[in-house]
Amino acid sequence: MSRYGVFHNEIKHKYALYDFVIVGIVNEDDPHGVFNVATLQRIDHLTHQLIHLKRGADGMPRIELPGPSAGQSLALTPDSRWERLLNTAFGHSPNDLFTPSGSSAIVAQEILSPSLVH
Helix, strand or coil: CCHHHHHHHHHHHHCCCCCCCCCCCCCCCCCCCCCCHHHHHHHHHHHHHHHCEEECCCCCEEECCCCCCCCEECCCCCCCHHHHHHHHHCCCCCCCCECCCCCECCCHHHCCCCCCCC
16 A cells, blocks of 8 residues: 555544545436436435445455345446556555445445435
8 A cells, every 4th residue: 555545544544534425316217307216216225235235255245135135246346447457556446345344334324315314
């Protein structure tokens, strides 16, 4: 890891910071946009998948939900050779979603989704 990466991780640890991702969802096919039953159900399903990510025995992310998607492995490595090269150059692994102790790096309490906000 580069000196910058080490410094970055030290600052995040010192100040209890974490990275965040904002996802915007658009539905241009429905006149009501995302405010329709099908799209809201898909957002709810994705939200629950994110909350239930676990590290599998092979180190890869797994969705541990009861039902049809139970134990589903996720391969998040990009198909593009250029994107894989960038990941290598910057020391980034898209499948590394876990803390050193193996728990999910996704902070479930911080997820804002229509099915979780009351």
